[in-house]
Amino acid sequence: MMKWYRADLHIHTVLSPCGGLDMTPERIIDEALKKKLDIIAITDHNTTKQCKEVMEVGKEMELMVIGGAEVNSREEVHCVTLFESGERLEEFQVFLDAKLPEILNIPEKFGHQVWVNRYEEIQGEEQRLLWSALNASMEEIVKEVYRLNGMFFPAHIDRMINGMLRQLGFVPADLKADALEVLFLNDQKIAEVKDKNRRFSIITNSDAHEPEHIGRRFTWLKMKEPSFEEVRKALNQQDGREAKPGTGKI
Secondary structure (H helix, E strand, O other): OOEEEEEEEEEOOOOOOOOOOOOOHHHHHHHHHHOOOOEEEEEEEOOOOOHHHHHHHHHHOOOEEEEEEEEEOOOOOEEEEEEOOHHHHHHHHHHHHHHOOOOEOOHHHHOOOEEEOOOOOEEEEOOEOOOOOOOOOHHHHHHHHHHOOOEEEEOOOOOOOOOHHHHOOOOOOOOOOOOEEOOOOOHHHHHHHHHHOOOOOEEOOOOEOOHHHOOOOOEEEEEOOOOHHHHHHHHOOOOOOEEEEOOOOO
């Protein structure tokens, strides 16, 4: 039997330089539950190092948490990548570490880049600037994500900064992706994007950098159960599953 689930598949943590210092594992889970979300994804800029802790807290609190990253391609296009297991996240982190430029972060200018445990104790700090564009094209990133059996979708394609429509001017005809994410929830805009890209689901997520922003935008997923493969099927509109922007109750 199918059921509709509320998902926010684009959330940053304290580790992202632009993330609030209160975007810690327990605070994120608490806020997600308050917003009645069923599924969230942790997607820091060019790193997966905070995912494990949030996933563990989510499991304890019975909230499905998917780990991933929001990567910045060589073309300066932001894309969300999601993975099923900690092992896959670790493999993708190796790729990110190899492709992230040796540009040092300036915490006073860009923000701190630390990851923490559930007790908000600092476990490490990324010295390189996570905002940087990777030394990898979008095509290379897509290839690596699907090699690891992950999911991929361009982030906030309608945003003026780092959105695909702004950076490239179009959605590539040969793009391999599980969905397209839009930022500005406007029925006319969504219809325009959908009309031009009918092979993709159009979804929306919060891109939260502060606790109060979690769930401000979300996606409805029609699935049998909250699992990684069911999310994949829903995004790809397979076997009766569906995905659509969250604009209220189903």
